Amino acid sequence: MRTRLSLSLSILLLLFGVAPVVPAADGSAASVYLPDTKAGRLGEGWLKACATKDIAQIRTWTLAHLSAETAKHAPVDRIVQRDAETCMLNGGFRVAETEKSEEQSGSWLMIGLQSGIWYQMEFNTDAAGKIVNAGIIVTPPPESSLPKDLSDARLVAAVIDIARQRARDGVFSGIVSVARGGQVIVSSSFSYADRAKKTPIDGSTEFTLGSMGKMFTAAAIGQLVDQGKLSFEDKVGKFFPDYANQTVRNKVTVGMLLSHTSGLGDFLGQRTPAMMKDGTKRAAEFLPLFDKDEPKFAPGTSWDYSNAGLVLAGAIVEKASGEDYPDYLRKHIFAVAGMTHSDANNIPHRSAHMVTPYTKMTDKDLSADWHEAEGDIGSPAGGALSTADDLVRFAEALRSGKLVSKGVFAQMTKPWRSGEHYGYAMQIEDVYGRTVVGHSGGYPGVSTDLNLVLDSPYTVVVLGNFDPPSYAYVDIPVLALVVEKAKREAAKKP
Incomplete structure (x- = not known):
């Protein structure tokens, strides 16, 4: 990846x-x-x-x-x-x-x-x-450069060493966890949840996820597909017959919203000061920020990252389920998966377990020193809160069929077009011939990634409270070791 x-x-x-x-x-x-x-x-x-x-x-x-x-x-x-x-x-x-x-x-x-x-x-x-x-x-x-010994003990030592070195380099603050079948093999954290208080980071420390939270929206849509309440092929107009833009209303499907092929763009910069201060109760509150926008291209013909598309998908969750999007996540995603320290973060969340995000970004450039970043609010496009331990549970609930059927999960993890690397709110990559799916997230003071190695029991979670691409310095080398371990173990099976 x-x-x-x-x-x-x-x-x-x-x-x-x-x-x-x-x-x-x-x-x-x-x-x-x-x-x-x-x-x-x-x-x-x-x-x-x-x-x-x-x-x-x-x-x-x-x-x-x-x-x-x-x-x-x-x-x-x-x-x-x-x-x-x-x-x-x-x-x-x-x-x-x-x-x-x-x-x-x-x-x-x-x-x-x-x-x-x-x-x-x-x-x-x-x-x-x-x-x-x-x-x-x-x-x-x-x-060919990977170690010959990838026993559990060797993997644990390697993961800790990678995270420690990147923390010493000053480019990583956070936690990395590797799990097999829902059981954590190694969890290693460095630096602090709060630098001033020197608060340590552990598996129950709460991080803002950035765009990783898009997977929660896809899982919610997938559940409603399983229940027959909607289809990935349904048009926006089925749920919003008065949606302002005619092209979106008549031609954009639910699947296009999830796969960034709708032609819709962004909305984050249009969020109002009141939204950022007080939060929102429903996904539909964001729609007036972009519902008149014409798609950048004919829907379904190209790919362009679209936060607006995921928000519209979240509003469709509300229409199809009859529940507000944040409440839907809490009841049908977090509770079902056993994610006891996760939240939609639609109302600015504060707790003793939450990290402080640190950034070098300013309005115009990067500063020389880390300073506290302004927090994000959650939406169907991202920004929810979770922990390393909870995300292991989420991955296992997806993999096992607990959240969505295995058929729907297969649809979520299928590229929107042959040769592409994105499905339904899932990034898809080939690593050493094995398919890895998941999603990363980035925002000032937020750098996260969750990866599931398909056809294996392995999951890798990296959560950081430095600017992106902090997670990548730990996530990519650790993921390489985990994929290789899964590959070798599979080769030994009769």
Whole structure:
């Protein structure tokens, strides 16, 4: 599973387009050339800028090489700050493999020299060789580099070591839990729920989940499908015959809302001060923020991340069930799954068990120090509260058929189109030939991920109270070990 960290990249200097030959994590010394293409030359330039570890030089290079259109929308200050932090964390990179090389597009697999974290680096340019988009993506290490011993004891030690190292690096604060069949094998936490009070984090510490909560909405819809109260193919107009936008009313299905293929956009920036202060009682309260919006594309023909779509799906839960969305979650999702420390968070939640979110984000850029972030409120698009222990229970309830039928779960975890990586509020990835499903979440001071390894009993939960992509530094390497363990155990079965 891969996660995009930023628009731009932070990478080590490759003189004359050649990666320096240094020992790899797996003991080899192989490295690859960056090609003399538009994409490759951008890579070389980034390497030089990043090697300086000088924010001013990184900023100068970035502004000089972004395309005009990208520069209009790119949060340059945040990109530059994160790039500098990535350079410091990794101390440079060894480029290990070329995955794709074309004149205006290229991607390479590389490893951080200090961190041992594996990344996919990619550039896409316009005809003039300017950056259209680019990224550094945390990716599982090569399967051949994984340890031969993946016994429970070895896995426990490795998980603790990964989380400890990332906490020492200052990029992770939170908890990672690995479970098998609903039983936690290892749960390791570092840093604090409250830095001032030095409150420790454990399995019952409550975190805001960000977009991970979209899975709760999908599970609620799935339950109503099982009960015959709706279908994934039902149109919005069946439940909202007076919905303002005609295209959405007549052409958008429930499944499109869950799979981000409706063409609807975002609504988070339109939430009112009163909503953020006092919360909401029903999902339908959000609809006037976007119900007149025309879809960006013909519904069902393309994919674009849509918080508005999930909120509309939550409002459909209310119509089909006759219950307010927050109450529905509490009664039919959390209670059924045994999630005793979880809440919809529709009214700003406070408890002694809740983490304080910490961010470096400000209105314009990133600050040098962590400071307390403003809390989010819950909606069908995310923002609910839960704990590592409760999310293990949620994963097991999904897997076992306790929340939705196995047939509906199979629909939720099927890509919306062949070759895509998203189902019904489920991210879908191939890791070493095994399918992993779940969802991540991010918000200032919130960085979370939940993964279920299909056709296995394994679950990985990572919850953090630092800015995204904090979770990825722990989640991806831990998930790689867990998937490999599941794969080896399956191979031994008769």
